[in-house]
Amino acid sequence: AQSVTQLDSQVPVFEEAPVELRCNYSSSVSVYLFWYVQYPNQGLQLLLKYLSGSTLVESINGFEAEFNKSQTSFHLRKPSVHISDTAEYFCAVRSRNDYKLSFGAGTTVTVRA
Amino acid sequence: NAGVTQTPKFQVLKTGQSMTLQCAQDMNHNSMYWYRQDPGMGLRLIYYSASEGTTDKGEVPNGYNVSRLNKREFSLRLESAAPSQTSVYFCASSLTSVETQYFGPGTRLLVL
Numbered sequence: 001a002q003s004v005t006q007l008d009s010q011v012p013v014f015e016e017a018p019v020e021l022r023c024n025y026s027s028s029v030s031v032y033l034f035w036y037v038q039y040p041n042q043g044l045q046l047l048l049k050y051l052s053g054s055t056l057v058e059s060i061n062g063f064e065a066e067f068n069k070s071q072t073s074f075h076l077r078k079p080s081v082h083i084s085d086t087a088e089y090f091c092a093v094r095s096r097n098d099y100k101l102s103f104g105a106g107t108t109v110t111v112r113a
Numbered sequence: 114n115a116g117v118t119q120t121p122k123f124q125v126l127k128t129g130q131s132m133t134l135q136c137a138q139d140m141n142h143n144s145m146y147w148y149r150q151d152p153g154m155g156l157r158l159i160y161y162s163a164s165e166g167t168t169d170k171g172e173v174p175n176g177y178n179v180s181r182l183n184k185r186e187f188s189l190r191l192e193s194a195a196p197s198q199t200s201v202y203f204c205a206s207s208l209t210s211v212e213t214q215y216f217g218p219g220t221r222l223l224v225l
Binding site: 004009034036042043044045046049090094096097098099100101103104105106 | 144157163207210211213214216219
C-alpha cells in the first residue's frame with residue numbers, strides 16, 4: 001500500500017512571489033506521481049504527472065515538480081504566482097500496475113496582491 | 114468533448130432518503146471511479162469499475178452501491194442517507210485502470 005503526505009495544509013503567498021508545495025510518499029514498489037489542482041467550486045484538473053524519464057516535469061502554466069526517489073518526494077514549485085493560482089492542490093501516487101490512486105490531504109494556496 | 118459530467122451539482126437530503134448520483138464520460142474510457150472528498154482527508158475511493166460489467170469496492174464502500182450501466186455511465190446510489198455521507202462526490206474515468214484519471218466537476222451532497 002502507498003500513502004501520501006502533504007506537509008502544508010495552507011500556504012499564503014504574495015503575487016509574483018515563488019511558492020513550493022511539499023509532497024512525500026511511501027511505497028514499496030515503483031510509482032507514478034501526480035499533482036491535481038482544484039479551483040474554487042470546481043472539480044480536479046490534472047496539473048502534471050511523472051511516469052518515467054526526466055525527473056523534472058512541467059505544466060503549461062509555469063508549475064514544475066521534481067521526482068526525488070531517494071527522498072521519496074515530489075514537490076511542486078512555481079517561481080512567480082498569480083492571483084489565478086489560488087486553489088487547492090493535491091498530490092497523488094499510484095503503483096505502476098495498480099489502479100488505486102492515493103491522495104494527500106491537500107494544500108490550499110491563497111495568493112494575495 | 115464534455116469529458117466527465119455529473120448530475121446533480123448539488124443536493125440536500127434528509128436522513129434515510131435515497132438518491133442516485135449520475136456520472137457519464139464521452140472519452141471512450143474503460144475504467145470509472147467514485148470518490149468522496151472531505152476536508153483534510155483528500156479524496157477517498159468508494160467504488161471502482163475496471164470495465165463495463167465489473168465493479169469493485171474501494172476504501173470506503175459502506176452505505177453505497179454502484180451500477181456500471183454501460184461503458185459511458187457509472188452511477189452511485191445511497192439507499193438510506195446518513196449525515197456522515199455529507200461530502201463532495203467526484204466521478205473519474207481513465208482509458209484503462211493504469212492510465213491517468215480525469216475527474217468530473219463534483220456533486221455536493223448535504224444530508225440533514
